[in-house]
Amino acid sequence: MEEQPLKRRTELKRPQLSAEEASAILSEHYAVSGELVELGSQQDQNYRVDAPEDRYVLKIARAARVELEAQNAALAHVAGKAGAPKVPRVVPSHGGEEIVPVTLSGEAYQIRLLTFLDGKPLTGRKHLAMESVAALGDIAGRLAVAMQDFDHRGLDRELQWDLRKAGPVALHLLSAMTDGELRNRIAEAMVGAMRRLQPLMPELRVQAIHQDVTDDNVVGRADGSGRLVPEGVIDFGDVMRGWVVAELAVACASLLHHADGDPFVILPAVKAFHTAYPLTDTELEALWPLVVARAGVLVASSAQQLGIDPDNAYVQHNASHEREIFEVAVSVPSDLMDEAIRQAVGKEAAKTVPAMEARLLPDIDPDHVGIVDLSLLGSHLPSDRWQYEDTEALLLQSAARAAGAAATRYGEFRLTETRLLQAQAPRTSALGVDLCLPGQTAVHAPFSGRIVERQGRLVLSDERLHLHLLGVDPTDTGSDTVEAGARIGTTFGDPGALGFMRVQLSTVPDLDPPAFAAAHQAKAWRRLCPSPAALLGFDCDAPLPDAAGLLQRRRRHFARPQKNYYRNPPEIERGWKEHLFDIEGRAYLDMLNNVTIVGHGHPRLSAAVGRQWSLLNTNSRFHYAAVTEFCERLAGLAPEGLDTVFLVNSGSEANDLAIRLAWAASGARNMISLLEAYHGWTVASDAVSTSVADNPEALTTRPGWVHPVVSPNTYRGPFRGAGSTGDYVATVSAKLSELEEKGQKLAGFISETVYGNAGGIPLPPGYLEAVYAMVRSHGGVTIADEVQVGYGRLGHYFWGFEEQGVVPDIITVAKGMGNGHPLGAVLARREIAEALEKEGYFFSSSGGSPVSCVVGTTVLDILHDEALQDNARTVGSHLKARLQALMDRFPLVGAVHGMGLYLGVEFVRDRETLEPATEETAAICDRLLELGVIMQPTGDHLNVLKIKPPLCLSHESADFFADMLAKALRDGW
Structure with a gap:
């Protein structure tokens, strides 16, 4: 077959052999049979062959033989290079030929069989994580390095994708376009790109390049999080001698339809390519004009190909991507991208503003x-x-x-x-x-x-x-x-x-x-x-924030066990209602912060605290009105009989004190707690905490007086569904019998009244009623940990134990009751509270201070006056319905737990085995941050989104969260 001129090559229709004809070729020349699946292509025809022993790709082309020989030689060359990406292997025919000429219906074709490179193309993901983008640049750079010393006479070819000829190619392609407005826009963009490229061309290095390292032709495997990690490169159909920087330009252009309109998405790829294959200053300057040129040629080429071959589904599908690539490429000035590219690789040019000869406003002092x-x-x-x-x-x-x-x-x-x-x-x-x-x-x-x-x-x-x-x-x-x-x-x-x-x-x-x-x-x-x-003539420059530097300073002095959210956290310095703001003015929807129950920056709370600080702040041994009024309000919220209040600073202290009260009231030490639970960080509250997410050694380091029982997790526990109550109660009964047989007395039982740490899973119906009765019959005290789930957050109930229809002996509460101010409380029956006096008096220096009590009282006022519990119920029900609807669309969503504004979305890899999607959950949280939502995982497997926003959450904000979660699940993370 003779070499086709460029003009004729751009007008060739794709071969259209039937699957039966392709099967016959395979049988005759390769003794291979199997199911054939046609793969997309613009001008060649490709079939994937699923044979019993392996998978292959049958490639049918009209190209000149010397070009195909160059492609085969390039595959072999790259395969032999250390550090090069994976590539397919050529499979010889019976006669030992790597290229088989075939004539069908008077048409001459060149046939090749390649091994199929396992993996998924990046093009299937609308969103590509920064890690995937960087990996694409890296693989393009390593491939360019591998091909540096490759040469073949078939590399010198006339090809419409040769960016050295982008100008004349575009001129030819545009002449056939019928969309006049689009044609003019492409022409204008191409003229601008060529004007910038023209003086740079003599200094651009030339070598053998793949010329099509795109999201279509790079395949990868999913890592633990489900993100695609590029591993191999397929389709060497455009291999040629060309500009090295064109290899990167093609890869960058393919990323622009994953960019969500932001061309800066290419920068990790640029940096990675430059690390693998350092580019010259001239090549860096040429990069963005080449991306624009590639985008213009893509759109024009697809338009022409559809005119020739209107039924080509591959071209039809790619046309919308290519139009998006073009729109993003021309959305910003080339000078901006040139600066961004140089900054990405650390080659920022020195620029200064020249001295002014006069002042703009000489009459202004x-x-x-x-x-x-x-x-x-x-x-x-x-x-x-x-x-x-x-x-x-x-x-x-x-x-x-x-x-x-x-x-x-x-x-x-x-x-x-x-x-x-x-x-x-x-x-x-x-x-x-x-x-x-x-x-x-x-x-x-x-x-x-x-x-x-x-x-x-x-x-x-x-x-x-x-x-x-x-x-x-x-x-x-x-x-x-x-x-x-x-x-x-x-x-x-x-x-x-x-x-x-x-x-x-x-x-x-x-x-x-x-x-x-x-x-x-x-x-x-x-x-x-x-x-x-x-x-x-005056200093008007604002100091620039340095969140990364601030984080380094934090880590120098802030003890390492005190973790922060996210690997690269935004610097959050302000809040308003259910929103948080970073130092650069980015607003985030706070779906995580159950501490700030009435919302961030509440002016009523701020005013009340400021006034009380200006009057008095001391400890609760002094006599002042605020402590009396707050304790009265708390006692009025508790069931009858729980009328005695201790004020502390946190949930950990509250649970620690509750355990001490149980010891004092019962005269015993043994406590029953639940597996997968978290109750705090003090010695006693940590002892009854068994969550391995919070402490990987939790199950092997509990002291002898702690006796965990199976968590009543009706979703993934050993007993499933609402009918599992008796089975879970039996595990508590067995533990009580075991203690009794050993002659050991029981001090009490502590649990969250909704399984908060596992993502808001309700306890099975009647569970606490049966357990509380058994515990009390053994002389124990029942403790309801309401630190996370109480105080109106459930919407339908003020306290979580109300859903179970029980009354505990002790209630612990903290977090939201202070709206971020350190405030916690223990509410108990008087005889239990006063039992502590046998061990001496109790005192907390700042627990119950005037400021803390004013904070607590004001929070209760706001909860009431703004009907926030009602809001938690209505908005929470709406949000839960939105989240449950995601289960029909995304198999990863295994369940939606909880009620009100304490919800949990549990991600699983398999709804039958319930294999936890731990890595995916972490990656989804990172993606949500990019989309403007604060979210973190919870549960022993860290596979549950812990949804616990301020109770002022609006319907609009709830919908935004559901929409962004759907976007992350749909587009990838």
Whole structure:
């Protein structure tokens, strides 16, 4: 077969041999038979062959023989290289041929048989984790290294995918496009890309490259979390001699339809490729224009191929991906991506803002400009003021009235720009400065240049810098060029009034820079839009946060057993209702924080605490009203008879004290607790805790006085379903009989009243009624641990034990009762409480302090006045229904536990065996963080999402959580 010219090659239809014809070829030339499954391809035809002994790929092509010989030689070459990715192997025919010529119905084809490379292509996942993206770049880099010394005469070929010829290829392909608007957009993008590439071409290194290391052609295996880890490369059909950097450009382009609109998703791949195969400065500069060129050729090529072969399902499916690739590729300036790419590989170029020849606002005294702090921690943004639309303007006006003029800060992550319930990070980093100035303030040119009006802006440009001014009434200078110091305009408004003006610099011609950038893009954008401080004459630069550095400092002094959420945690510095904010202004929905029961930043609670601190804070041995009033309120919430209160600082202390009360009241030491339970960190509360997730040694290190029994987990325990009550009760009865036979007395029984640590699993009906009766008949005391599940969180009940229809002897509570303030309590019958006096008095230095009691009372007031228990019931029921609906769509969702706003979503790999999906759960939590949701796993297997948000959670927030969880499960993690 002769070499086809490029034009003819782009117009070839894909071979269309039937499965019967392919089977006959296999039988005649390879003695292979099996089920055939057609695989997608644009211009070749491929069948997967599932033979009894192995799996193969039958490749049917019209390509020139020398090109196929080059592909086979490349496969063999790469396979022999240490450190290279896995590749298929060529299977010779009966006659020893690696390429078999076949003629059918007058058409000539070249046939090859390759081994099938096991694994799944990355293209099947809409979302690719950063680790998978980096692995794609790494595999492309290692493949380029392996092919550095490969040569073959079949590498020099005319191919539409050769990015060295992207310009003429696009010109040819676009001529046949019928969508005029899209054709023009692609043409414009290609012209821009070629203009940037042209001067770089002579310095771009050339070697043998695969030219198609894409998400379609890289296969991987699922790691423990279910993420795909790339291992091998298939389809060497485009192997050729080309630019090394084109190998990376092709891989990066394929990632853009996994990017959710964000081109910065490619950066881990760039860094990984550069680590494996270091690129030159010129190649780094060429990378993004090549990505844009690849995107344009992809869309144009698919359009033409569908015109030739409209029934090609593979091309039809890929067309939408390729259109998305193009849209993302042209969504940002090339200069921005060039900066981001250089920063990713540590080759950021030095750039400085040239010295200004004059001040922009010479009539404004730099020492009398009020700087308005709109950051997360800014004192100008108390309570919820940040979310009002006119906040920035009002604060600027107030500061300007006091100082004469006012300005915001450059580079600041503005809380006023954040947005709640957003899957993508908002644009919060200011790329310019907003000013509030007297009307008719003179504006002068800080440097000489050409001045134009563009889209409502006044733009002054020289060869290095471009000044964008918004809110300026231009002065007619009589020329489009001005000298430094010349008056170019005034601010709008009367001299006695205040007006607004925005000042922004850009280093890129013809760019209308955005006012704000998302945090992960801000560093690159700041290179394109430097600070205007030099032309304003005063310091307007905000200090940049350093969350990673702060974490290092924390780890130097904060004891290591005190863990933090997430491997790379955001720096959370503020909260509001059910939302948390990181230092860069990103809002997260807090679905985890059962400590803050009435919501973050509650103004009523803040005011009450501030007032009490200003009056008195001491210990409960003094006589003051707050402790009396709070204890009365607590006792009024408990069942009749539980009217005596101890105040402590935490749930651990509450459970520890409850155990001491059980010892004192019973005269015994033996405690029965449940497996999989967690009760605290003090010596006694830890002793009765058996969760191996919290303590891997829990089951082998319990002291002799602790007697765990089987957890009544009706989902994955030894006895399943609501009818398992008797079986679980029998395990407690057996333990009591064992103690009795040994002549040992019982002190008590402690359990959560809903299985909170396992994800909110209700106890089987009647379980506590039967167990409490047995315990009391053996002289023991019953302790209800309500630290996590009580205080209205269940919605349908204030206390968890109410669902079981029982009354315990002791209630322990903490966490939410202080809304984050250290506050816990033990409520007991008076005779049990006073039994402790045999051992001396009890005292907690800050337990029951005036401030703590005011906190507790105010929390109860808010719970009542804002009907938060009712909200937990209605919103919790709605959320549970949304989560249960996910079970029909995603087999990974094994069960939804709980009630109210204490819910658990349990992930399993198999609904029959209930194999816990531990690694998947951790990865899903990481993905949820990226989508703006705080969530962590719980349970002994860490495979349950522990859903326990503030009780003020809105329906909108509940839906956002369900939607984001569905997105993570659908698109991957």
